Amino acid sequence: MRPIARFIALGAALFGGIVASQAPELTQQYRQRIGGALDELRVLVEAFDQQAGSNALDREKALGIYAASAEPFLKEQGETMRDTIIRYETLKAQEENLASAAPILQPFVLVRDADGAVLGNAWRDFIPAVPISLPGLTWAGIGFAAGWVLTGLAAFLSRGAYRLGAGRRYRLLH
Numbered sequence: 001m002r003p004i005a006r007f008i009a010l011g012a013a014l015f016g017g018i019v020a021s022q023a024p025e026l027t028q029q030y031r032q033r034i035g036g037a038l039d040e041l042r043v044l045v046e047a048f049d050q051q052a053g054s055n056a057l058d059r060e061k062a063l064g065i066y067a068a069s070a071e072p073f074l075k076e077q078g079e080t081m082r083d084t085i086i087r088y089e090t091l092k093a094q095e096e097n098l099a100s101a102a103p104i105l106q107p108f109v110l111v112r113d114a115d116g117a118v119l120g121n122a123w124r125d126f127i128p129a130v131p132i133s134l135p136g137l138t139w140a141g142i143g144f145a146a147g148w149v150l151t152g153l154a155a156f157l158s159r160g161a162y163r164l165g166a167g168r169r170y171r172l173l174h
Contacts, residue, residue, distance in 0.1 A: 013144045014147070020146070021140035022129070023139045024133060024136045024139055025136065026122065030118060031106075033118045033154060034115070034119075045088050048062070049112065063085075097113055104135040104138050107139070
């Protein structure tokens with residue numbers, strides 16, 4: 001590799017390492033947001049369940065009463081509560097999936113199961129961090145290697161295309 005190409009490859013590798021090293025930090029900030037959302041949703045769901053129970057109803061029967069109401073306002077309230085319960089259960093499952101995954105694999109779990117609203121807010125407020133944890137350093141190494149390999153591949157392909165074009169020009173001239 002020529003010195004300038006090595007410099008470009010090193011720059012791309014460093015950039016890849018820096019970017020990839022942030023995956024565990026984004027995941028950690030996402031988990032914090034899920035925790036906050038779950039705390040708030042838990043209050044609402046538990047209050048609903050408690051009110052239903054004090055009226056000798058389970059959750060589904062109470063939601064059924066809302067759904068069967070002739071009053072549009074009560075029907076909408078029931079739909080809102082059902083959506084709240086579903087969101088609570090979905091976020092709770094995501095939190096459990098993230099907690100049960102090995103720290104180095106948590107970014108993959110995040111990509112697979114991310115809640116769009118929570119991830120969007122986490123990204124909006126994301127603050128990069130210096131990776132001193134094993135997952136952060138591992139992801140930095142993966143990003144560094146990926147940047148190096150991709151730059152090398154791009155250089156290889158561009159040399160091949162240049163050589164192919166130069167050969168055609170030579171044949172056309174002779």
